[in-house]
Amino acid sequence: MSKTYPIAVIGGDGTGPEVVAEGIKVLEVVADKFDLKFDWHYFDFGGERYLKTGEVLPDSAIDELSKFKAIYLGAIGHPDVKPGILEKGILLRLRFALEQYINLRPIKLYPGVESPLRDKGPEDIDFVVVRENNEGLYLGAGGIFKKGTAQEVAIQESINTRFGVERCLRYAFEYTRKRNKKKMLTLCGKTNVLTFAFGLWERAFHEIGAKDYDDIMRDYAHVDATCMWMVKNPEYFDVIVTDNMFGDIITDLGAMIQGGMGIAAGGNINPEGTSMFEPIGGSAPKYTGQGKINPLAAISAGQMMLEFLGEEAAAELLEEAVMKACRELKSLSAGKMGYTTSEVGDLVAGYVAE
Numbered sequence: 001m002s003k004t005y006p007i008a009v010i011g012g013d014g015t016g017p018e019v020v021a022e023g024i025k026v027l028e029v030v031a032d033k034f035d036l037k038f039d040w041h042y043f044d045f046g047g048e049r050y051l052k053t054g055e056v057l058p059d060s061a062i063d064e065l066s067k068f069k070a071i072y073l074g075a076i077g078h079p080d081v082k083p084g085i086l087e088k089g090i091l092l093r094l095r096f097a098l099e100q101y102i103n104l105r106p107i108k109l110y111p112g113v114e115s116p117l118r119d120k121g122p123e124d125i126d127f128v129v130v131r132e133n134n135e136g137l138y139l140g141a142g143g144i145f146k147k148g149t150a151q152e153v154a155i156q157e158s159i160n161t162r163f164g165v166e167r168c169l170r171y172a173f174e175y176t177r178k179r180n181k182k183k184m185l186t187l188c189g190k191t192n193v194l195t196f197a198f199g200l201w202e203r204a205f206h207e208i209g210a211k212d213y214d215d216i217m218r219d220y221a222h223v224d225a226t227c228m229w230m231v232k233n234p235e236y237f238d239v240i241v242t243d244n245m246f247g248d249i250i251t252d253l254g255a256m257i258q259g260g261m262g263i264a265a266g267g268n269i270n271p272e273g274t275s276m277f278e279p280i281g282g283s284a285p286k287y288t289g290q291g292k293i294n295p296l297a298a299i300s301a302g303q304m305m306l307e308f309l310g311e312e313a314a315a316e317l318l319e320e321a322v323m324k325a326c327r328e329l330k331s332l333s334a335g336k337m338g339y340t341t342s343e344v345g346d347l348v349a350g351y352v353a354e
């Protein structure tokens with residue numbers, strides 16, 4: 001009997017639903033091949049629903065979504081909704097409420113994909129960023145005082161708990177071990193200035209590493225130097241672990257060196273609970289409904305979802321299919337692929353079926 005996975009689907013805004021539809025198309029072919037079954041449950045959270053009903057994400061939705069092992073997300077962000085409302089109300093709320101404390105971002109340049117790094121190829125760009133996803137500046141601690149006056153004060157504090165930092169570090173160490181490449185974990189921080197926050201990170205890093213992961217090399221780089229190395233020497237890295245804010249920034253840089261938002265996928269992981277997989281590119285509203293957007297990032301998010309579900313062989317086959325498709329596309333950028341959105345989905349589905 002085939003194994004059934006109930007999956008929550010939030011297509012979201014702009015081009016989100018289009019790319020998720022291609023991901024589902026491809027995952028259905030994967031399912032046939034591996035005798036799996038996906039049971040898709042669709043939810044309409046996003047800008048349109050908010051504009052119609054004033055509701056962003058009801059509490060009942062969190063309860064309902066928490067019953068799934070995985071959520072497949074398109075994109076959140078609507079041009080008619082003030083920035084922050086949907087991002088905080090849906091994306092960040094789900095990350096926090098479902099305790100998706102890891103944001104996992106593989107940065108891998110596939111053969112045939114053009115990187116803006118002129119002299120770097122697929123053998124040079126292959127590392128993973130483990131971003132803390134539940135704490136730091138994103139918690140929203142602080143406040144604004146005397147708003148709109150000449151004496152206005154704005155405070156935004158970074159919260160780092162030993163518990164939160166430790167579980168993130170442990171995940172990163174485990175991941176580095178399982179990945180089994182260079183077996184090097186780089187802590188990316190700013191210990192020369194943010195001595196409180198990254199003092200905690202650094203102490204925990206070495207304590208945990210020395211005690212439980214002596215097979216993993218411990219490495220450290222300041223965040224500014226990390227950006228420099230990612231461009232100059234990306235082959236240096238194996239796995240990078242960092243806080244929420246730095247992780248947000250360096251993973252966009254990472255997306256660019258791997259060929260852009262057309263291919264960049266991420267997972268919001270709660271190893272014991274409900275995880276959420278998404279293309280990281282955003283809703284790209286100006287391309288909505290035009291068939292121009294690249295679905296490969298969403299398809300790769302589907303691959304990460306398979307991995308999370310423990311379907312590693314299926315994930316591997318899907319990655320190979322994406323790599324083959326990459327060789328066919330003229331460019332990964334929207335409107336320049338030489339194919340429509342659904343043709344790219346068909347292409348990948350075809351390679352999976354082969």
Ligand code: IPM
Nearest residue numbers: 087088091092248251266280
């Ligand atoms: C990301 C995004 C989000 C973040 C935004 C949309 C809130 O940039 O997933 O990296 O900052 O985490």
Ligand code: MN
Nearest residue numbers: 248249251252
């Ligand atoms: Mn980001």
